[in-house]
Amino acid sequence: MSDVTIYWRPGCGFCARLEDTISAVRERATWRNIWEDDEAAAFVRSVNNGNEVVPTVVVDGQAHTNPDPGLVLAALADS
Incomplete structure (x- = not known):
């Protein structure tokens, strides 16, 4: 299971896309x-x-700055 934390802010287009x-x-x-x-x-x-x-996403302790949404989706799909 992946541990995922998403750091975001309102009005961020990249955050909305994610x-x-x-x-x-x-x-x-x-x-x-x-x-x-x-x-x-x-x-x-x-x-x-x-x-x-932002978004800065931490997956299993590793930070990713504005990652490909597919990476985050895959991590969460495994959760």
């Missing part, structure tokens, strides 16, 4: 809004050279 792609299994992921969660925003900056690039 959410649309994984809609059937979206509840299997943990979603963290970086505009409402200071710890989440700090994590995203820590893995993106100080930038708040």
Whole structure:
């Protein structure tokens, strides 16, 4: 089973594309809004050279910046 956390923010087109792609299994992921969660925003900056690039997705402890939605879908489908 894959552990998936998705860091996102409202108004992000890449986040919306990811959410649309994984809609059937979206509840299997943990979603963290970086505009409402200071710890989440700090994590995203820590893995993106100080930038708040979203979506940042952590799959089994490995961070992926703006990953291919298929990668996230595959990880969640295995959950």
